[in-house]
Amino acid sequence: MQITKQNMVMRYALFHMFFLLSLAVAPPSNAATNNTKPGCQSRCGNVDIPYPFGIGPYCSMNVDFNIDCNISINPPKPYLSFVNSNDTYVHYLEVINISKSQIYVKNSELQLARSCYGMPTNNNTVNHSTRLDFFATPYTLSDANQLTVVGCEDLAVVRQFSNLTHIYGGIGCLSFCTDTLSIGTCPSWGCCQTNISKTDFLYVTLFDMQTIGRRDSRYLPCSFASVGMIGDLGNFIFNLSDLDDSTAFLKNNKEFMDRPLVLDWRIDPFSNCNKTSCGKNSVCNNWDFLYGGYQCRCMEGYEGNPYLGCQDINECINNPCEAHGLCINTLGSYNCSCNDGYYGDGKINCIGCIQLPVTHSNMAIGNFQLISAYLFFLVFPLFKYFRCLINLIFM
Known part of the structure; x- marks a missing residue:
């Protein structure tokens, strides 16, 4: 029995066509895109400002996403402003970073609650609570x-409330120390920490709990409470004697006052997705059925700013095909084809390109050798094909 080169090529061409229809591997991101509206400033100091946020007139989606860039300092710093629902004045939050779903901001005084007992009243000892109210804004206090x-026998009571869901909550955190210690550690002696659930209203009040130590007077007069990102105060150590003064602790422990506040953001808490919510080649996701609003993201195979429009990723720039494969970019994806003399899907992590056997038209092959050749060139690529499918399913 004889087999010609032409017959072999025809058979393997059929395999080639079959494997080109296999599933595509998710492409990497590599296209350069515009993240701000045309003519708008993209950075303030060291912070990128992506749309829907913006600096200057007509550069943000609406007033809730306006960013003020303070260029009087070096480097310049961006600020987000908002008004509490019961306030008549504006709060300014320094912007540290903006991600696709969160914004990291800082206002040490707004994040701080303080109590000093038995001390003359002045600007440094006035007791005050922490009140964070983001109702009717695109922002929600994150569970991050x-x-x-920080204090001795001090209880911080946290009240949380959502104006949208009418869900109430409350937690307490009690810090305790003894007069035999000189060093406070966090979380441990002189320090208490507890996580906060997602909410758009939070109120923190400090209470004197000296009676739990069965003392007639407080061991140390001052206590402080701060709301900030989880994890930044790991292994925090401080001198307990700093709590004997209204300013010493804050002066000597800058990291306590320097933690950013994490806010989740979305578009319009009083609406959901519609056909015009997002830009070209992007999809809309309702943010949270309890809090309302929505966010946009680019479709698979596209990148950019989903609120302005996403662009196709040219996966072929960083060739995802193997050495004997040719990359062909398509909208939202790509294909690989094999060079002449090879067959398969051409993809590195799947079948790749398998070289066709070299045959001569007038060479006779015995039955055993022919069957062995067919089995090898049929079973081997099928094995690689199913391995590729398994990788795609469980990757």
Whole structure:
């Protein structure tokens, strides 16, 4: 029995066509895209400002996403402003970073609650609570925050409330120390920490709990509580004697006051997705059925700013095909084809390109050798094909 080169090529061409229809591997991102509206400033100092946020007139989606860039300092710093629902003045939050779903901001005084007992009243000893109210804004206090309380026999009571869901909540955190210690550690002696659940209203109040130590007077007069990102105060150590003064602790422990506040953001808490919510080649996701609003993301195979429009990724720039494969970019994806003399899907992590056997038209092959050749060139690529499918399913 004889087999010609032409017959072999025809058979393997059929395999080639079959494997080109296999599933595509998710492409890497590599296209350069515009993240701000045309003519708008993209950075303030060291912070990128992506749309829907914006600096200057007509550069943000609406007033809730306006960013003020303070160029009077070096480097310049961006600020987000908002008004509490019961306030008549504006709060300014320094912007540290903006991600696709969160914004990291800082206002040490707004994040701080303080109590000093038995001390003359002045600007440095006035007791005050922490009140964070983001109702009717696109922002919600993230569950990536925690409350840290520093003091001796001091209880911080946290009240949480959502104006949209009418869900109430409350937690407490008690810091305790003894007069035999000189060093406070967090979380441990003189410090208490507890996580905060997602909410758009939070109120923190400090209470004197000296009676739990069965003392007639307080061991140390001052206590402090701060709301900020989880994890930044790991292994925090401080001198307990700093709590004997209204300013010493804050002066000597800058990291306590320097933690950013994490806010989740979305578009319009009072609406959901519609046909015009997002830009070209992007999809809309309703943010949270309890809090309302929506976010946009680019479709698979596209990248860019989903609120302005996403662009196709040219996966062929960083060739995802193997050495004997040719990459062909398509909208939202890509294909690989094999060079002449090879067959398969051409993809590195799947079948790749398998070389066709070299045959001569007038060479006779015995039955055993012919069957062995067919089995090898049929079973081997099928094995690689199913391995490729398994990788795609469980990757």
